[in-house]
Amino acid sequence: MSVEAAAPADVLPGGGVRFDKVSGSMSSTFQGKLDMEGGISLVGKDGTRLDVLKPSGETPLGALSATPQTTRPGQAPQTGARAEVAYPLVPGSVSGRPTSLTTFEVTVGSTNFALKEAGAARINDAFGTTLTKDATFMKCTAVLQGRLG
Structure with a gap:
């Protein structure tokens, strides 16, 4: 299985995905909600695709939800x-810094993403896998750049 970006998200070197169209808000203590355009695509050897579209998540702790399309x-x-995918963040894995008077950057260290029951069932149906709910599905790191106001 391979991972691709679903437009308007872009593929980064090393297999990462960049979401350029992100909206939402976040407090100085990283509390907030983010909505992203595009998504990621899981592609099987037989050509089956599972697009995970329009992800939306709560920070710093919470769940990420997305629309699946097979x-x-x-x-x-x-x-x-x-x-939904659950992502409990390890204390100290989130840090931020100002990059100018009106912009900032937030870094999230390696985080485990665990599938909820519906997500595991959708992937198992698409690819014939045996994933279970609450088991680690993937690990992610993130760098978020934003603007004040």
Whole structure:
């Protein structure tokens, strides 16, 4: 299985994904909500795609939800209900700094993302895997850049 970016997100060197269209708000203590355009695509060897679109999450602790869309070769895309991924952040893994008078950068260290039941079922259905809820699905790091106001 490979991971790709779903437009308007972009692929970064090393397999990362960059979300350029992010909206939302965050306090100085990193409390807030972020909504992203685009998403990531999981692509199986047989051409089956699971697009995870329009992710939305709460910071610093909470859940990320996204709209799943499965496309199998020769079939129309099937969109499902929004599914959730839990991401408990390790204390001290979030840090921030101003980059100018009106901009800032927030860094989130390596974080485990665990599937909720609906997300595990969707991936298992698409790819014939046996993922279970609450097991680590992937690890992510993030750098968020924002503007005050």
